[in-house]
Amino acid sequence: MKRLSVHDLKPEDQLRLTFDGAFDQQAALERELEPFLQALEKYAEGWMPDVVEHKRRRKYTRAAFWKALEEGREDVLTSLGLYRTTWPALDMSLCLWLPPRPPGLEITVNVQPLSVFAQEERCRHFVEMVRAWASHYPVSHAKAHSSDDTELTGSPNFGRDDETQYRNRFDKIYEVYWLNVFGPKLVETVGRERMLSTPAHRLEELPNGSVLLVTWPTAADFASKEARLAQARAHAHLRPDLDFDTLLRTLGERSAMLAPVEPRFYPDLAPLLTRVVDFAASHERQRRIAELNAWQPPEPEEWRPADSALPSDVDDEQRALEQYSLYAEHLVALLHSEVPSVFEATPESLTDADYYFWREEFPTSRLREVIDEHGLPAIGAYLGKVLVRHLGGRWIPRQKLEEAQVLVGKRVWLPFVRARHYMRSRQALLDYSLTQLFRVAERHQG
Amino acid sequence: MAQDKRLEEMLGLLPAFRMALEKRGLKPTARPDRDFEWKDVGRGLARAGGDALSSAPMNDGGGAFAFLPIRNQLPPEYQEALDEAQKRWAEQHFSAGNVVLGGFDHLTFGVPLGFYGLLATTGQGARSLAHGKYEEATRELAPAVLLVALYAGGKGARPPLRTGHEAVGPRLRALTETARQLQESMSLESLRELARYIQASREAGRLVARGGADAALALYEARGDVARARPLMSKARPEATGSGAPRKAGAAEHRGTLASLVDQEVGHTLEVVEAKLAVVELEATGPRLPMEVGVLEKHRPSLDASPPEAQGNPRWGEYVDYYEKRLREVKKGEAAEGPLKWEGYERMRGGFARGMAFERDMVKLLKEDARKPRAERRFLGDFDKPRVETQVGVRKPGSGLRYADVLVIEEGELGGRPRRVETFSFKSRDLALLEEGKMKDQMREDAREALRKYGETVDIRRDSLQSLFPGGTVVQVPRVRLIYEGGPLKPKRVDVLERVVGATRAAVPGVEVLFQ
Numbered sequence: 025m026k027r028l029s030v031h032d033l034k035p036e037d038q039l040r041l042t043f044d045g046a047f048d049q050q051a052a053l054e055r056e057l058e059p060f061l062q063a064l065e066k067y068a069e070g071w072m073p074d075v076v077e078h079k080r081r082r083k084y085t086r087a088a089f090w091k092a093l094e095e096g097r098e099d100v101l102t103s104l105g106l107y108r109t110t111w112p113a114l115d116m117s118l119c120l121w122l123p124p125r126p127p128g129l130e131i132t133v134n135v136q137p138l139s140v141f142a143q144e145e146r147c148r149h150f151v152e153m154v155r156a157w158a159s160h161y162p163v164s165h166a167k168a169h170s171s172d173d174t175e176l177t178g179s180p181n182f183g184r185d186d187e188t189q190y191r192n193r194f195d196k197i198y199e200v201y202w203l204n205v206f207g208p209k210l211v212e213t214v215g216r217e218r219m220l221s222t223p224a225h226r227l228e229e230l231p232n233g234s235v236l237l238v239t240w241p242t243a244a245d246f247a248s249k250e251a252r253l254a255q256a257r258a259h260a261h262l263r264p265d266l267d268f269d270t271l272l273r274t275l276g277e278r279s280a281m282l283a284p285v286e287p288r289f290y291p292d293l294a295p296l297l298t299r300v301v302d303f304a305a306s307h308e309r310q311r312r313i314a315e316l317n318a319w320q321p322p323e324p325e326e327w328r329p330a331d332s333a334l335p336s337d338v339d340d341e342q343r344a345l346e347q348y349s350l351y352a353e354h355l356v357a358l359l360h361s362e363v364p365s366v367f368e369a370t371p372e373s374l375t376d377a378d379y380y381f382w383r384e385e386f387p388t389s390r391l392r393e394v395i396d397e398h399g400l401p402a403i404g405a406y407l408g409k410v411l412v413r414h415l416g417g418r419w420i421p422r423q424k425l426e427e428a429q430v431l432v433g434k435r436v437w438l439p440f441v442r443a444r445h446y447m448r449s450r451q452a453l454l455d456y457s458l459t460q461l462f463r464v465a466e467r468h469q470g
Numbered sequence: 471m472a473q474d475k476r477l478e479e480m481l482g483l484l485p486a487f488r489m490a491l492e493k494r495g496l497k498p499t500a501r502p503d504r505d506f507e508w509k510d511v512g513r514g515l516a517r518a519g520g521d522a523l524s525s526a527p528m529n530d531g532g533g534a535f536a537f538l539p540i541r542n543q544l545p546p547e548y549q550e551a552l553d554e555a556q557k558r559w560a561e562q563h564f565s566a567g568n569v570v571l572g573g574f575d576h577l578t579f580g581v582p583l584g585f586y587g588l589l590a591t592t593g594q595g596a597r598s599l600a601h602g603k604y605e606e607a608t609r610e611l612a613p614a615v616l617l618v619a620l621y622a623g624g625k626g627a628r629p630p631l632r633t634g635h636e637a638v639g640p641r642l643r644a645l646t647e648t649a650r651q652l653q654e655s656m657s658l659e660s661l662r663e664l665a666r667y668i669q670a671s672r673e674a675g676r677l678v679a680r681g682g683a684d685a686a687l688a689l690y691e692a693r694g695d696v697a698r699a700r701p702l703m704s705k706a707r708p709e710a711t712g713s714g715a716p717r718k719a720g721a722a723e724h725r726g727t728l729a730s731l732v733d734q735e736v737g738h739t740l741e742v743v744e745a746k747l748a749v750v751e752l753e754a755t756g757p758r759l760p761m762e763v764g765v766l767e768k769h770r771p772s773l774d775a776s777p778p779e780a781q782g783n784p785r786w787g788e789y790v791d792y793y794e795k796r797l798r799e800v801k802k803g804e805a806a807e808g809p810l811k812w813e814g815y816e817r818m819r820g821g822f823a824r825g826m827a828f829e830r831d832m833v834k835l836l837k838e839d840a841r842k843p844r845a846e847r848r849f850l851g852d853f854d855k856p857r858v859e860t861q862v863g864v865r866k867p868g869s870g871l872r873y874a875d876v877l878v879i880e881e882g883e884l885g886g887r888p889r890r891v892e893t894f895s896f897k898s899r900d901l902a903l904l905e906e907g908k909m910k911d912q913m914r915e916d917a918r919e920a921l922r923k924y925g926e927t928v929d930i931r932r933d934s935l936q937s938l939f940p941g942g943t944v945v946q947v948p949r950v951r952l953i954y955e956g957g958p959l960k961p962k963r964v965d966v967l968e969r970v971v972g973a974t975r976a977a978v979p980g981v982e983v984l985f986q
Contacts, residue, residue: 031903035962042969078911098914100977105907117907119973130973132906132966171963179965180972190972305962385957390831 025083027075027107030115030136035306037138037282039243040171041154041203043131044193045161049123054090060118060131061086063156067149071114071135073106093118100125112140129161138170142244151203151226151238158205163234165194165210169201170246172307176278177201200259202243202251208233214262222261225254247279285313290320292463293454295372299379300454321454324461326442333429333436336421344421348428351405358402369410371466374458377406381446382453395447401425403447404440407458411437414462415469433470437461736833737860738826742873750822751792756814758807766797766808777812789815821898828898828955829875832986833860836876836894849951853890854882863931864893864924871931872923879938889938891945893924898955902962909961910970917952917978925950925980949982956985 030038047056065072074084078096082088084106092104106116113136121128141147150168158166167174181189182198196213197206211219211233219235220227226238239258240251252275260268289297297316304312338344352369355377359366363380365373381387387395408430411417417432426444429436445456692698732740759766771793776786789812799805810818839849840856850856862877876894897916901909930936930943939945954960961967971983 029903029905031905040965042965098977103907103911105905107905115905115907117905117910119907119910125976132969134906134966171965174965175963180968181964186968186971189968190975193972303958307963383958389957 025075025081025109027077027081027109028111028113029107030113030134033111033113033136034302035304035309036136037173037306038134038136038171039138039141039150039168040174041131041133041166041168043129043133043154043157043163043166043205045129045131045158045163045166045207046127047120047129047161049127053093053120057093059160060157061089063153067153067156069149070140070143070146071108071112073114073116074109075107076104077107078104093120097122101128112136131157133168134171138172138244140244142242144241147242150243151236154203154205155228155230155236158234158236159230159232162207162232163205164207166203166205167199167201168203168243170243170282172282173246173278174201175305175307176281197259197262200237200239200255200262202239202246202255204237204239205230206235206237211235218264219262223254223257247282249276249279252276252279281311282307283310285310285317287313288317292460293321293457296375296378296454296457296459300382303383319454321457321460324442324456324464326438326445326461327435327465328429328438330431330434330436333420333431334422334427337423338421341421344428345419348405348408348419348421351401352409354398354402355406358399366406369406369413371410371414371459371462374407374410374462377403378453378457378459382450385450387447387449387453399447400440400443403458404428404443407442407461408437408439410458410462411439411465415465417465432465433468435465435468437465733826733830736830738830739861742861743826745873746826747819747822750818750825751810752806754810754814754818756817757811758814759809759811761800761805761808763797763801766793766800770794770797771812785816785819786812788819821900824955825896825898828986829896832894832896832953833858833876835986836878840878849894850878850892852892852949853878853880855880857881859932859935862935864928865931866923866926866928874924874928877924877930879935881938889945891928891930891947892949892951893920893928893947895920895924895950895952896955897952898959900959901954902959904961906966906970909966910973913970913974913983914977917974917981917983920950920952921978921981950980951982951984953984953986960985 072084076082076084076088076092078092080092080095082092089104093102096102096104101119101121103117103119106114106118108114115132115134115136117130117132119128119130121130135141141150154166154168157163177199179199180194184192194210197210206214206219216229216235220229222237224237225240226236228236230236237258239254240246242251245251246255252272256268256272256275259271260266287294287298287301301309301312301316336344356366359377359380363373363376365376367373386399390399404425408417408419408428411430411432412419415432417430417437420429420431420436422428425440426438428440429438431437439461442456442458442461446452446458448456732738732743759769771786771790773787773790792815793809796805796809800808809815836849837858839847840853840858844851844854847853847856850858857879859877859879860875861873863871864874864877865871874893875896878892878894880890895916899912899916901912904912925947927944928947930939930945936943961970974983975981
């Protein structure tokens, strides 16, 4: 039985629920969790888990659920995961804190893609499910919302340092989401009366004193103008200390950050930038595309006109060429496992190397002196080798590596200088990419 | 020519070796081949160097020649000849050949060694060799080329490398040195013939690549007939054909594959590497075979018959050794789990190499941190004069002896306070690919393990540290830090990650979880 991981799909927005509550540690677990399962089975139409798993994976049944919960039992908690085998992907977990710890019941649900929740009926069911849970289990805070937008809210730290966040959690209304359950303490921070007069799509006081608030009928169009307006109204009402216009503007800015952007990359680097963008987290993707659409690498400066090339100043040219070749081999040795195309020494392999160094954050993740001593000669020599091989270039060796040149047409290129510029920072890998230098050299091949 | 002269000199030094070769029908020749450039093979071999290390048995003890990868696989007369050769060459202070490129990636950047095309492309490599494209061929032929290089005739040594050299461990240098000494002893024609046999059938290539030098010799003697070569080979080393007898060379080979991860500077001795691998293997989640002797016998992997997905992977030999060892343990009732299946083993092993590299980088980072002024330190701000020790044996009641990745001890004035000790545990884990619940489980498990092994109260066992603790080596560890490799392995959603870290800290107080 193979389950579908959210990580099997390309990064995309999800509906994300976090539910922090408590349960009766004295009661028998089977009885205590009955409302959880009942509501799930009744309302999870379209995204119902069919796999339950702690260490072992089982087809979802009540019996399998109890078995997994039993297996998941540790000293202070027990936990399990709930998943699906088919689209849409589900990543759901349940965690119960056991004595001697204070009772805690934590549920997370991530359904990908978010677009599943464009249907009003399905959203209503989702709300009913959370309502049923929150009615039975005393909630401190629960929220459900676009996971991409959640990231942009700065959750869960909201500007606090980690220690403070671990200690205080969601102790005031930092943010209003599509669906919210505020526990009694949070209700207190606002005042019950005020909270119960919040403008909302749905607002309900639950018997245990928590308040359920839903801003808008559907979760998927959270970024629409209307949904944002509703969100801002509710937020401003619950936090009279905050300015409505500012809140609304912030929400508008978040929507803009998540709005789909058509890639229009600088053509020389389109293959590289596409991969850079695919690596980004879903909530950063559109911004990244926009940023890279607007970006253009500087014109390579690591060249001289051929007529001002420095003549070779080495005694033994053959020996120098061998040395360059050896350095180029270093790059192959370094990259071949992860970037097998380096064997080919083609323009495409330059792009593969560019991407690899970028992804690995090479300039900062490796020791600087190692990069300078070993990396730069390897990269420069490899770049030179590709120029020689594919553009009919010719090395003009020099005693100083940085002065070594490759003659292509009417220009001499300085690959080792390029390598130094290239490895200065992660951004420099894009600004001074090997790919770009090659493409420009190709155009000036003459 | 100078090269001819050197070759003659060398052959003069190696009468025993020469005779051994001749007995086998491989006539050494002092006539260098015109269209064959040693440097070409050198390049290929250089790049195969790491693979050579990885697919060859290594042996710490004994004579200086004991590290020669194929020594144990050779008939006794070869072994003697090699020993003699080594002695003579050592006496002559022959300068190192520096065939070190294969180690470049690991030794300098902490990137695990990978492998070149090897078996999957053996046929291709041999074809290139036959067509005189030596450089390509040697690159593609790695294990075979090791052999090629061991016997290849040539025109003298290449200039020493100027880079990567200093970083190279003495063993690698010694191995490559040896390889280069040997490569001057065999006629290129014999080699070419051998290459043609290998080229003629994939099976022959496999035989040579797996069986090493004796397989090649057997193949040569059998004139390329694999079926005839096998029995010839089994005369030299019965285990090599996978006939079922336990492999004596097994343990040694297994060590050899791990040797590329040894880094004394950060405390990664072979023993530490092995101990760590054993732990990682135990917690690997890949599919396993059951602990039933019958089933294990039935699925027993053989060196000569790797599944298609393992073709081209030199760790197959290591896997066979691992399987055999586990099978023996199962028989004796000593095994905790059945062996991993191949895919799981390979995945575990790849992750292990990455983890070792991460650990190595972190140790260096901490050592740098310790050297900074206190106010500028990122990790060791609670110490006045931190002393960073790696792989320190610590004992805890009930959990036996463990090695803490890093133990930091206060060396400054104590002012009546107990000496501060903190421990670090490093993990290179792809948390980014885990679901939220799984990530939580994993992090909690890592934190618990760190606390159990290196936290609370530990007894520091390392002799050289005992003098720091005149009042007894049982000390309190107020803080254990679990540091995960960051970058692409770190989960991208903060709302997920922070909740998971928060839950971990709630479940396992005393362990601080960080990302590098």
